[in-house]
Amino acid sequence: MSIEPGTLYVVATPIGNLADLSPRALDTLRAVSAVAAEDTRHTAVLLRHYGVQTPTVSLHEHNERQVVPRLVARLRAGEALALVSDAGTPLVSDPGRILVSEARSAGVPVRPVPGPSALPAALSVAGFAADRFVFEGFLPSRGAARRARLQALAGEDRTLVFYEAPHRIRESLRDLREVFGPGRQGLLARELTKVFEETHRATLAELEEWVAERPERERGELVIVVEGREPTPAEDVGPDDDRVLRVLLKELPASTAATLAAQLTGKPRRALYARAVELSGEG
Ligand code: SAM
Secondary structure, three states: OOOOOOOOEEOOOOOOOOOOOOOOHHHHHOOOOOEEOOOHHHHHHHHHOOOOOOOOOEEOOOHHHHHHHHHHHHHHOOOOOOEEOEOOOOOOOOOHHHHHHHHOOOOOOOOEOOOHHHHHHHHHHHOOOOOEEEEEOOOOHHHHHHHHHHHOOOOOOOEEEEOOHHHHHHHHHHHHHHOOOOEEEEEEEEEEEEEEEEEEEHHHHHHHHHHHHOOOOOOOOOEEEEOOOOOOOHHHHHHHHHHHHHHHHHHOOOHHHHHHHHHHOOOHHHHHHHHHHHHHHHH
């Protein structure tokens, strides 16, 4: 494969199963002059597995500001470099933002070599709406801050995705149940692509019980996916919204009327669409 000189390649690496490294990612890691890695020992395991001998450079959140100027200088001098994190896609809840940002500011081409990430992997097996979703990364570790964040998200009608550390999973599920309600649907994805992969979809109350059933469920790597709030039309759509919808429905189909009404009223499109269908039926 041809590697462009003076280019930063942002390379996604496996989130568990080493076979998930793409052929293009492998070629890139072989061809660049150095791989900037979050943990060089961790990346060494991957490189050794594939017989890649490219040298690594340590780049993590504590040294990024010091190391980046040197890496950008190498890029500007014409070297091709790769950026990887411990697992998955760099910058997605992982280091690399400063390098990418500084490389761009210096006019260095930055190219993605896409691949694994726990976020789309979990979303792809949840079966919740994923045409629009909210990725919240890690919730705050302190209880009060975590609950405040969840309160702010309780009305969100898009699917929500959280990363969570195993030692906090029970507290987070408890707070999710208390703030979002026990009947909200969620999915817990554990150890994706690894030997003990488990995914379980149930209500938030049931997910809490499912985790409590086996101690190993409080270990490993976890993603929580929560279905967005189902709007209750009676609560969300009032007489003012009905007036807007009736005007729009004179000229437009329910779907377009709902989209425009959502922009005009700020109300969730899903609720407005449900009401638009009801009003069209009345007409
Ligand atoms: N950059 C990574 C990505 O693209 O997914 C995420 C890095 S973040 C520091 C690590 C978190 O990602 C874990 O705490 C967990 O929430 C999630 N994660 C990573 N690998 C996972 C896996 N195999 N199964 C489930 N969750 C995973």
